[in-house]
Amino acid sequence: SAVISQKPSRDICQRGTSLTIQCQVDSQVTMMFWYRQQPGQSLTLIATANQGSEATYESGFVIDKFPISRPNLTFSTLTVSNMSPEDSSIYLCSVEYHQGTQYFGPGTRLLVL
Amino acid sequence: AQSVTQLDSQVPVFEEAPVELRCNYSSSVSVYLFWYVQYPNQGLQLLLKYLSGSTLVKGINGFEAEFNKSQTSFHLRKPSVHISDTAEYFCAVSESSSGYALNFGKGTSLLVTP
Numbered sequence: 001s002a003v004i005s006q007k008p009s010r011d012i013c014q015r016g017t018s019l020t021i022q023c024q025v026d027s028q029v030t031m032m033f034w035y036r037q038q039p040g041q042s043l044t045l046i047a048t049a050n051q052g053s054e055a056t057y058e059s060g061f062v063i064d065k066f067p068i069s070r071p072n073l074t075f076s077t078l079t080v081s082n083m084s085p086e087d088s089s090i091y092l093c094s095v096e097y098h099q100g101t102q103y104f105g106p107g108t109r110l111l112v113l
Numbered sequence: 114a115q116s117v118t119q120l121d122s123q124v125p126v127f128e129e130a131p132v133e134l135r136c137n138y139s140s141s142v143s144v145y146l147f148w149y150v151q152y153p154n155q156g157l158q159l160l161l162k163y164l165s166g167s168t169l170v171k172g173i174n175g176f177e178a179e180f181n182k183s184q185t186s187f188h189l190r191k192p193s194v195h196i197s198d199t200a201e202y203f204c205a206v207s208e209s210s211s212g213y214a215l216n217f218g219k220g221t222s223l224l225v226t227p
Contacts, residue, residue, distance in 0.1 A: 001159075033214060042203060042217045043157075056212075092156060099164045100145045100213035106156040 002027055002095050004105035012111045013083055020079045021108045023093035028073035031096035034066070037107070038089045046091075049076050083112045115139050115206045119218035126225055128196055134189040134221045136204030144208050146187040147215065148178055151201040160202075163187060174198070199225045 003026040013019050023032065031050055035043040047055045047068055055068040069077045080087050088111050094102040120135040138144060148160040161172025168180040178189045187204060204218040 031213065035215075042219045043215070045214050045216075048212055048214060058214075094157075094215075096213050100207040100209070100215075101147070101159070101162055101164075102207075102213070102215055103159060104149075104157040 001103050002029065002097070004093065004095060004103060006091075006093060006105040006108050008108060009106065010109040010111075012113060015084050015112055017083055018079055018081045019083065019110060020077050021091055021093075023076045023078070023105055025074045025095050029095040029097070030073070032070065032076045033094045033096070033102065034068065034076075034078045035092045035094065035104075036089045037092060043092065046078070080110065083110075085112045088112045115144060115208060115211075115216045117204050117206050117216055117218035119202075119204050119221050121221050122219065123222045123224065126194055126223065128225055128227050129193050131192050132190065132194050132198075132223065134202050134204075134223065136187045136189065136218060138185050138187065138204075138206045144206050145213075146178075146180060147205045147207070148172065148176070148187075148189050149203045149205060150174075151203065151220075153200070157203065160189070194223070194225045196225050196227065198223060 005024045007022045034046040037043045045058045046061045047057045049055045049068050049070040051070050067079045090107045092107045094104045116139045118137045126132045146163040149157040161170050163180045171177045176191050202221045205215040207213045207215050
């Protein structure tokens with residue numbers, strides 16, 4: 001498995017601002033994913049981030065709202081732009097290992113006021 | 114795309130009793146199946162996975178699950194639960210055609226009481 005860290009672990013933000021979440025892995029991985037977990041809900045995939053290519057977004061998520069960077073094989077960022085209270089969620093990154101097995105970071109708990 | 118149904122949103126159980134958390138998925142030629150656990154205010158931890166081979170898979174913390182292709186099910190079981198097993202449990206499925214992205218069920222909240 002991998003050791004995955006996320007920064008920040010939690011934040012409280014004002015509406016209209018943006019927050020960038022960092023995801024760091026202790027080994028090189030090809031595929032990284034970003035998920036959102038709204039309060040009391042399951043996880044929903046936001047996008048897949050592969051190094052060297054543009055992120056692939058799921059239906060309902062757009063690059064202008066959730067821009068993603070993947071500069072190397074151990075790091076990725078997700079920005080939540082122009083935030084509203086509806087963006088209050090836990091944001092989790094994950095990495096894919098053998099045959100689709102994914103390991104998750106601890107998550108970033110975001111509250112938008 | 115695959116869909117996952119967790120039939121029970123909440124499962125209350127007494128300590129040391131057995132438990133089964135149910136999971137069904139939509140049919141596909143080849144899928145990979147996972148159970149994750151989320152303790153309060155924590156991230157997701159992989160409990161166990163089915164990729165291929167033996168249909169009975171054993172995971173951490175005494176949990177096991179059985180892949181049943183004919184019933185498209187992947188139920189999670191533990192013969193004797195502890196208070197510390199209280200958590201949210203998520204069943205998930207992925208397939209290579211979708212780039213191994215995970216599709217999660219809605220989760221089952223397991224509450225273990227003395």
